[in-house]
Each structure stands twice: as C-alpha cells, then as structure tokens.
C-alpha cells in the first residue's frame with residue numbers, strides 16, 4: 471500500500487461524510503443560500519493565502535531541487551489559478567479583494583491554517599505534504615461525486631464554475647503530482663513515522679469538515 475492509500479484509508483469515514491454535508495449538497499443541487507457561499511468565499515480566500523505559505527515553506531525546506539520546484543510551482547497555481555475562481559465569484563458578489571483581505575478570519579479557519587503552518591515550520595517535507603494533501607485532494611473527490619450524482623451541477627449558472635474548477639483535468643494533474651510527491655518523500659519511513667503522517671492527515675481532514683460546518687453556520 472502506498473502512503474497516500476494508507477492516509478485515504480484511515481480517513482475514509484470522514485471523507486464519506488463530506489458528501490453528505492448540507493453545504494456540499496447545497497452546491498450539488500444549487501439550493502445553497504448565496505449569503506452562505508459569499509461568507510465561505512471570503513473565508514476561503516483568506517485560507518488560501520495561508521495555505522500558499524505552507525507550500526512556500528515546503529519549498530524552503532527542500533534540498534532536492536525537483537521537489538522544491540513542485541512546492542514552489544503550487545504557490546503560483548494557487549495565487550494565480552485557484553484564487554482566480556474566487557476573484558471571479560467575489561466580483562459577481564460585489565466583494566473587492568481588499569475587502570476580503572481585511573475581513574475577520576473565523577476561528578475554525580484560523581485554527582486550521584495555524585495548524586498547517588505549525589507543521590510547515592516545525593516538521594519535515596513529508597509531513598508538510600501530508601498537511602496539504604487532504605485539502606487538495608478532498609475538493610477533487612467532493613466535486614467529482616457532485617458531478618456523478620448531479621451532472622447538471624456543472625452547468626449551474628452560479629455554482630457551476632466552482633464545480634468545474636475542481637473537476638478540471640488541470641486540478642487532477644496537480645493533485646497527482648502531489649500524491650507522487652507524498653509517496654516519494656515518505657519512502658523508507660518507519661511505522662512510527664507513517665503513523666504520524668496519518669495523525670496529520672486526519673487532523674486536516676477533520677479541519678476540512680469543520681470548515682464546511684463553519685461556512686454552513688457562518689460562524690465568526
């Protein structure tokens with residue numbers, strides 16, 4: 471079993487539960503209250519800024535140039551790729567990037583990014599990859615399940631762009647590179663080290679769920 475397979479296996483239950491979350495189901499059938507989505511967009515915009523720093527720290531720690539290049543490449547993919555989707559939504563919702571950047575960060579959001587940044591500052595490259603992986607791959611899995619159950623979600627006039635972004639081939643390819651990196655960096659890891667990667671991955675998977683809850687409840 472690869473490390474990634476092991477991480478996905480240990481977090482199976484919580485990943486299954488993402489598909490049943492009311493926020494996710496609301497995107498799937500288009501019934502989600504736009505105010506909740508607006509709140510989520512602003513929080514996620516702030517989240518992605520710190521998430522990018524986690525990749526930057528991964529790059530700074532790398533001695534191996536090819537892995538350094540991968541971590542560094544993601545900083546561009548997030549700042550100028552994924553966040554473009556957010557900027558487009560924010561323009562439609564009448565929020566300027568400046569407003570989003572100065573918004574208050576919700577506690578669940580702050581707790582999640584603080585945890586990832588703590589791992590990035592204190593731990594090794596494989597641990598950084600484990601902290602990132604849950605975030606990156608869960609959205610692809612969620613969006614693909616949405617399309618499987620609700621193919622029309624792709625063409626929804628408002629939520630369609632969100633769904634299309636995360637089922638895109640480009641997003642899948644980026645995730646595949648990350649999965650390969652996770653497996654490569656943890657090659658030769660002891661059972662104890664692998665268990666620690668599981669702990670990090672589980673913590674981030676639980677934070678992902680908390681983020682959906684936060685968005686649904688518009689928690690401050």
Ligand SMILES: Cc1ncc(CN)c(N)n1
Nearest residue numbers: 514517605606609678681
């Ligand atoms: C909280 C969160 N998790 C995951 C993703 C997908 N990169 C995101 N945009 N936001």
